[in-house]
Amino acid sequence: MSRVHQSLxxxxxxxxxxxxxxYTDDLPEPKGLLHAAxxxxxxxxxxxxxxxxxxxxxxxxxxxxxxxxxxxGVNDIGxxxxxxxxxxxxxxDYWGQALFAVAATTVEAARRAARLAQVTYAPEPPLLTVDxxxxxxxFVLPPHTMQKGDVEAALATAPHRLACELRMGGQDHFYxxxxxxxxxxxxxxxxxxxxxxxxxxxxxxxxxxxxxxxSAAVTVEVRRMGGGFGGKETQGNLIAVLAALLARQTGRPxxxxxxxxxxxxLTGKRHDFKSRFEVGFDDEGRILALDAELAARCGLSADLSxxxxxxxxxxxxxxxxLPAARIHAHRCKTHTxxxxxxxxxxxxxxxxxxxxxxxxxARQLGxxxxxxxxxxxxxxGRDTTPYHMQVEDNVLxxxxxxxxxxxxxxxxxxxxxxxxAQSPIIKRGLALTPVKFGISFTVTHLNQAxxxxxxxxxxxxxxxxxxxxxxxxxxxxxQQIVADVFDVPPAWVHLSPTNTGKVPNTSPTAASxxxxxxxxxxxxxxxxxxxxxxxxxAERHQASPEEVRFEQxxxxxxxxRLAFAEVARRAYLARIQLSATGFYKTPKIxxxxxxxRGRPFYYFACGAACSExxxxxxxxxxxxxxxxxxxxxxxxxxxxxxxxxxxxxFVQGMGWLTSEELWWNEAGRLMTHAPSTYKIPTxxxxxxxxxxxxxxxxxxxxxxxxxxxxxxxxxxxxxISVFLALRDALAxxxxxSRPKLDAPATPERILWAAKALREGR
Amino acid sequence: MATISFTVNGNPVTVEAEGRTxxxxxxxxxxxxTGTHVGCDTSQCGCCVVHVDGASVKACTVLAVQVEGxxxxxxxxxxxxxxxHPVQAxxxxxxxxxxxxxxxxxxxxxxDLLQHNAxxxxxxxxxxxEGNICRCTGYHNIVKAIDAAAKSMAxxxxxxx
Numbered sequence: 001m002s003r004v005h006q007s008l009x010x011x012x013x014x015x016x017x018x019x020x021x022x023y024t025d026d027l028p029e030p031k032g033l034l035h036a037a038x039x040x041x042x043x044x045x046x047x048x049x050x051x052x053x054x055x056x057x058x059x060x061x062x063x064x065x066x067x068x069x070x071x072x073g074v075n076d077i078g079x080x081x082x083x084x085x086x087x088x089x090x091x092x093d094y095w096g097q098a099l100f101a102v103a104a105t106t107v108e109a110a111r112r113a114a115r116l117a118q119v120t121y122a123p124e125p126p127l128l129t130v131d132x133x134x135x136x137x138x139f140v141l142p143p144h145t146m147q148k149g150d151v152e153a154a155l156a157t158a159p160h161r162l163a164c165e166l167r168m169g170g171q172d173h174f175y176x177x178x179x180x181x182x183x184x185x186x187x188x189x190x191x192x193x194x195x196x197x198x199x200x201x202x203x204x205x206x207x208x209x210x211x212x213x214x215s216a217a218v219t220v221e222v223r224r225m226g227g228g229f230g231g232k233e234t235q236g237n238l239i240a241v242l243a244a245l246l247a248r249q250t251g252r253p254x255x256x257x258x259x260x261x262x263x264x265x266l267t268g269k270r271h272d273f274k275s276r277f278e279v280g281f282d283d284e285g286r287i288l289a290l291d292a293e294l295a296a297r298c299g300l301s302a303d304l305s306x307x308x309x310x311x312x313x314x315x316x317x318x319x320x321x322l323p324a325a326r327i328h329a330h331r332c333k334t335h336t337x338x339x340x341x342x343x344x345x346x347x348x349x350x351x352x353x354x355x356x357x358x359x360x361x362a363r364q365l366g367x368x369x370x371x372x373x374x375x376x377x378x379x380x381g382r383d384t385t386p387y388h389m390q391v392e393d394n395v396l397x398x399x400x401x402x403x404x405x406x407x408x409x410x411x412x413x414x415x416x417x418x419x420x421a422q423s424p425i426i427k428r429g430l431a432l433t434p435v436k437f438g439i440s441f442t443v444t445h446l447n448q449a450x451x452x453x454x455x456x457x458x459x460x461x462x463x464x465x466x467x468x469x470x471x472x473x474x475x476x477x478x479q480q481i482v483a484d485v486f487d488v489p490p491a492w493v494h495l496s497p498t499n500t501g502k503v504p505n506t507s508p509t510a511a512s513x514x515x516x517x518x519x520x521x522x523x524x525x526x527x528x529x530x531x532x533x534x535x536x537x538a539e540r541h542q543a544s545p546e547e548v549r550f551e552q553x554x555x556x557x558x559x560x561r562l563a564f565a566e567v568a569r570r571a572y573l574a575r576i577q578l579s580a581t582g583f584y585k586t587p588k589i590x591x592x593x594x595x596x597r598g599r600p601f602y603y604f605a606c607g608a609a610c611s612e613x614x615x616x617x618x619x620x621x622x623x624x625x626x627x628x629x630x631x632x633x634x635x636x637x638x639x640x641x642x643x644x645x646x647x648x649x650f651v652q653g654m655g656w657l658t659s660e661e662l663w664w665n666e667a668g669r670l671m672t673h674a675p676s677t678y679k680i681p682t683x684x685x686x687x688x689x690x691x692x693x694x695x696x697x698x699x700x701x702x703x704x705x706x707x708x709x710x711x712x713x714x715x716x717x718x719x720i721s722v723f724l725a726l727r728d729a730l731a732x733x734x735x736x737s738r739p740k741l742d743a744p745a746t747p748e749r750i751l752w753a754a755k756a757l758r759e760g761r
Numbered sequence: 762m763a764t765i766s767f768t769v770n771g772n773p774v775t776v777e778a779e780g781r782t783x784x785x786x787x788x789x790x791x792x793x794x795t796g797t798h799v800g801c802d803t804s805q806c807g808c809c810v811v812h813v814d815g816a817s818v819k820a821c822t823v824l825a826v827q828v829e830g831x832x833x834x835x836x837x838x839x840x841x842x843x844x845x846h847p848v849q850a851x852x853x854x855x856x857x858x859x860x861x862x863x864x865x866x867x868x869x870x871x872x873d874l875l876q877h878n879a880x881x882x883x884x885x886x887x888x889x890x891e892g893n894i895c896r897c898t899g900y901h902n903i904v905k906a907i908d909a910a911a912k913s914m915a916x917x918x919x920x921x922x
Contacts, residue, residue: 009853016861017849017868019796019836026795174896176800176808176862226798226862227896260801471860471897640856644898648859651899675805675894683890683900690901 001552003484004477004706007640011476011495012224012469023226024180024196025257034063034103036246036256037110039117040265041092041099044126044668045335048090048099052118056102059116061109063252066245067100073212077237079202083140084301084338086210086241092121093300094336095669096265098238103246103254111259126335126668130274130295133332140302140333146313146596148386149324154289158280164360165277168352168743170297171270171342171656172672174680175470177226179267180257181240183207183247190217191244197236198228198468199508204500206237207244218244223497228470229652230341233508234303235267264673268340269662271296271308275353277360285361285372289324292316292353296346298331299338305331308339308346310442310593314387314600315350319396319436320358320373321382335668341510343652344713347437348720352657352743355433355720363731363738369724370409370432374400377434388597393604393701395632396434400608404432407610407628407691416612420732425618428625429729432610433721437714438601439512440589446507447586447602449517453482453525455533455578459565461486461493466506467518468498472712473641474514480637481519481705485526487550488564503581512605512710515637517584519705525582532580536571537562588702603702605709607631607695609650609718611687615729617758620751622729624654624722627687631718634700634709646692646715653719655681657743658726726750733757767828769794770838778825785809785820788835796836796865800894807893810866811835817873819892836865839872847917848872848910857906859897867893871907879918880911 015021039056053065068075068087078084088099100117104110127133155161181203182194190213195203200220208215220240225232243256258266278291294312298305309329316327344351358376362369377400378391385391404410409432416428441447451465463482469475475495483490500506507517533555534548541557549556555567572578591598612626629650633642659679663672672678700707723745730739730750734757741753766775769792776791788794788811797820800808804822811820812834813827839846848871851857858864867890874881874889881889886907887900895903 007856009856010858010861012861013853013856013858014845016858016864017836017845017852018840019794019865021861022795023798023862025799026789028793174894176806176860176894176896177798178800225860226800227860229896260803471858471862473859644856644859644902647899647901648897649899652896674803675801676803680894680896681899682894683887683904686900690899692901 001487003487003490004480004637005635006480006638008476008480008490008638010473011479021224023177023224024182024194027182027194030184030253032252034105034246034250034252034254035107035110036101036103036243036254037114038098038242038262038266039100039102039114040262041088041095041097042119043092043121043123044095045093046091046121046123048088048092048119049122050120051099053100055116055118056113059109059113061104061106062102062113063105064103064246064249065100066249070245070249071210074209077206077241078301079234079304080306081302084303086238095667096337098266101242101246103250128334128336128664128668130297130332133334134295134330138333139331140298141306141331143328143330144310146327146386148388151289151291151324151326154324155278155280155291158288159282160364161280162360162364163278164357166353166356166742167274168272168349170272170339170662171660172264172662172678173229173231173342175227175229175231178258178260178263179236179239181236181243182253182255183240183243184253185247185251191247193218193220193240193244195220195222195236195240196225196232197222198232198470198510199234200468200498200500201506202234202508203236203240206241210241211244211248219499219501221497221499222468225468225470229343230345230510231267233341233510235340261673265670268299268303268338270342271298271339271346271349273312273349277353277357279357279361281361284375285365285367286375287320287322290322292327294329295332296329297334297336297339299334299336301338303338303340305339307443308341312346312350314438314442315347316353317386318351318354319378319434320354320376321378322386325386327386336664343649343716345511347713348717351435351717352720352723355724359724359727360738363736366736368413370404373434387600389599389601395606396436399606399630399632399695400434403608403610403628403630409610412612425616427615427617427729427732429613429615429725431721431724431728432608433724434608435606435714435717437605437717439605439710440586440600440602441507441511441513442591442600444589444591447517447589448507449521449584450503450506451518451521451525451582452502453522453529453580453582455529455568457569457572459568462496463493463522464496464499464502465518465522466498466503467514468509472514472645473638474509474518476641477515477637478519478522481523482526485523485530486564488553512712512714514712516704516710520584521582523582523705524584525580528580528582529578532576533567533571536574536576537567603700605632605711605714607714607718609721611721611725613722613725613729615726615750617733617754620747620754622726622750624687626689628691629718630693630695631715632695632698632709633711634698634704635707636694637706637708639694642694642711643692645711649715650718651681651686653716654722657719657723658745659685661744661746730754730757763826765825765829767831767833769833770835776825780826782825783821784823784825784828787825788820794835794837798862798865800862807866807870808863810869812869812873815876817870836869846872847913851906851910851913855902855906855909857898857903863893863895867895867903871910875911875914879915883908
């Protein structure tokens, strides 16, 4: 029987509901444990004139304090470019930057002491915004351009032309489990690190580099995270490194758990963008040329901004064919925290820009935006992206028409028009938008994974792979994949914590690729062992290996049925190796970044959403009254898990676009550093009517694991439909208007937009 | 330091704690009951919800000394041996969890809701959960799980009568 395509519960569901699931802070505390806290800069930009840590050292319970001077190796935690210090040396570059770390006998003693440093700064005027950085030509990396066709000529001859600009805010991850690491010195001079991380291998490398040790001296382990969303791809580096420095200094185990406010000040977020478009189009709204200029606030260092901005550029077409396109992106350096990966990784910012310029075209022509969307979709003869990749498996034309019919878009459009005509204050809006999200790390070498599988003599299996579990259901999916190879109950496959000592050189669990990569690697390991067992059983029964079948926990050959456990035991006695590694690398992909040309993506994950909103144009308050989603998860490995990813991703995207507003004061201090001022959606803020369906016809045309499609990030971008439905509601205030509405569309911004429309601006 | 005696999940306990020690610290650090989580440190996210004398409270808001003589129930005390409480079973059955970090607090809140209102409407469930943040699920399956638990508990009650 098939063990995949089944809606199994999350592998840790029972542990979760009983409180037995252990997160890093729940691990039994080792003897002699010290607790750490971080001293933060209270200045956004400037030189450090004096740093007096005497009061910190003398505070009750303090055992050790470390500064940059105590770093034996390299003072750097940059994941790609080496431009981000662990601890500040002679200057600070954002408010909240780490200056020192302290270890004390209790959490409270450490946190109290961390506030006692006497620091004198020579402050400089900080660059806080994209505009300030652009004006000062302050960049973390050079700009990059993708180009296809003659954009100037196509724009010049286009029958219609418009220019538009959109600003979109960043987003805090607000993983419920904050950043944390627990570091234990080992008797050989090495360190064992428990870290809440999506990237154990990078934690390993960074701890080793900062401590001046070989990578092999550091082992990193993580069983589960309480959410990641990209915020634990690189941002765990600092936490683990600081705990390791203190553990090295004291020779004692050290735990560093950031309190929430510190977490929000000290760690990176989604990039905010300013995007400008110049677009030429015909009478039907078909685009002839696009000139796009994106600018992202990267913060003080590059972190992952190169790839994030590239991904924004890769998605500036979203699902639409651009005959001629120039996409240019600036990576702005500012005196703010270094922005980082967040679910979608630049894709949402690129895609929101695309849906915005399409919406502008429709409003300028007085057309239903859905018609303009449909007429611009990729199709036969119109299938090359701005980075010269051919769109092969183009499911959106069919999928969108299906959703248009099932959600009764046209009838509801008529009803909303009629409603708005007689409702002066409450306005309704509707938008149906697609998502086409490229799957693969665009940094090609990251598209590899490893797994390790053992069969014990009693037939139980022990599985390990390089992926990390952050709630997305990776572990249960890979468990199903391995169980399917042997046709044994998934519970026979024991899941083990991700550990750099078992599978080395792993890629981050990111880019929605966790299952595609690790599932294949684990399947390859399982197939190796299956082949060994089949050959062994065949030889014992004078059969060929092809005759041996694995069925429901048994091995069948020539009419004999042997228990799987019995086969394992006999294989052991016959000295058959019952342990195997598996490896996978994604085929077909290649990309020449200098030429901005190639096939960066193995395939695209697609979906569409139709959102309806009601807006009180006198107060700016709004509700999302109904959402219909049709999403292509290919042949879903676990439909319940995938459906959960879609629902959760959509609501997280709604938060990004409607309520979650990061706000820095003029001095450069983040003032929204707790859920009291930073509005995370709660159970009442979500769509009142919420229909989510997996596309039944979905099947990956590429040879992915059981023909499934990645589903981690793409659904977040379905929430772009909510933003455009809000814009649609506002547009009803004045015929042929193009409302000025930036993201997030908070009640204030909606009110300003409504006021401007009423005043004819 | 104060000596505080109370019961946790039916067992009498005594802890030594400072006046400012939070209940959540006493539960996690002194009693090893790590199922009660700290998410935001400031009593907003709801990961720390436990019951004191049957009513849900945020254990990041309550001082340990305040529970002197009280009966405290944590997520670890909800199941009867291996048999899950109906709300726990429903969260598992209806996929009302992903990363699981908010789950203990969600379940403790939901159990209290059902004590007050045995058959809440969807709106009432959503209103009750205002103090519990989930960042993964979008709440859809959480609401579904609580609704299903209410129905299953009503069924059990009828069967018992």
